Amino acid sequence: DTEVTQTPKHLVMGMTNKKSLKCEQHMGHRAMYWYKQKAKKPPELMFVYSYEKLSINESVPSRFSPECPNSSLLNLHLHALQPEDSALYLCASSPGLAGGPAKNIQYFGAGTRLSVL
Amino acid sequence: SQQGEEDPQALSIQEGENATMNCSYKTSINNLQWYRQNSGRGLVHLILIRSNEREKHSGRLRVTLDTSKKSSSLLITASRAADTASYFCATTLGGTSYGKLTFGQGTILTVHP
Numbered sequence: 001d002t003e004v005t006q007t008p009k010h011l012v013m014g015m016t017n018k019k020s021l022k023c024e025q026h027m028g029h030r031a032m033y034w035y036k037q038k039a040k041k042p043p044e045l046m047f048v049y050s051y052e053k054l055s056i057n058e059s060v061p062s063r064f065s066p067e068c069p070n071s072s073l074l075n076l077h078l079h080a081l082q083p084e085d086s087a088l089y090l091c092a093s094s095p096g097l098a099g100g101p102a103k104n105i106q107y108f109g110a111g112t113r114l115s116v117l
Numbered sequence: 118s119q120q121g122e123e124d125p126q127a128l129s130i131q132e133g134e135n136a137t138m139n140c141s142y143k144t145s146i147n148n149l150q151w152y153r154q155n156s157g158r159g160l161v162h163l164i165l166i167r168s169n170e171r172e173k174h175s176g177r178l179r180v181t182l183d184t185s186k187k188s189s190s191l192l193i194t195a196s197r198a199a200d201t202a203s204y205f206c207a208t209t210l211g212g213t214s215y216g217k218l219t220f221g222q223g224t225i226l227t228v229h230p
Contacts, residue, residue: 004159006159040223040225041222041223042205042220042221042222042223043160043205043220045217045218045219048217056217088157090159090160092159092160101147101148101165101167102165104147104148104150104165104209104218105150105162105165106160106162106218107162108152108159108160108161109159110158110159111157111158111159113157
């Protein structure tokens with residue numbers, strides 16, 4: 001199974017709502033990532049979890065709160081978002097520290113299309 | 118600014134033709150990867166080339182890496198309509214930046230049947 005599953009596929013939320021994005025992988029990968037992607041732009045890294053610990057936070061506003069309950073799951077909690085946060089949110093995973101050069105290959109989910117009204 | 122810059126930004130060709138995309142980067146890298154993204158979907162890894170490699174092939178894909186010029190190219194031979202997608206190069210720096218992929222701006226490839 002080389003799949004990263006993201007739910008929901010689409011999400012519309014108001015600026016006062018609280019919602020969560022979910023990501024799951026069963027490849028035994030020990031690194032997981034959240035990216036934000038605007039239309040016609042490359043993905044921008046938000047967070048990296050390595051062995052369930054937050055290792056990189058790219059100065060993301062606190063209205064985005066990541067959580068890694070276990071090695072297979074990654075959540076992104078959303079609260080008080082702004083319209084400019086509307087984007088495609090991508091989750092990815094990679095093998096982790098072991099695995100030679102292949103450890104850098106990331107496997108992406110299909111994304112959650114988020115619209116903030 | 119972004120580590121990688123890609124050229125051209127958009128490329129339109131006919132089925133059967135070859136497509137070449139270029140990527141430049143600014144600092145020393147451990148390896149460079151190419152990813153494909155179909156419209157509004159996730160990215161799919163295509164190929165990884167290590168900093169000590171100069172050329173790599175995978176099916177219809179050929180990737181070159183010139184570390185002296187800090188550049189890479191992706192050649193897709195005998196293109197098909199299904200190759201229509203955005204293509205991104207991504208570099209890995211390693212060390213304390215482990216796990217961090219830095220993407221180029223991407224090339225939008227359109228292959229006409």
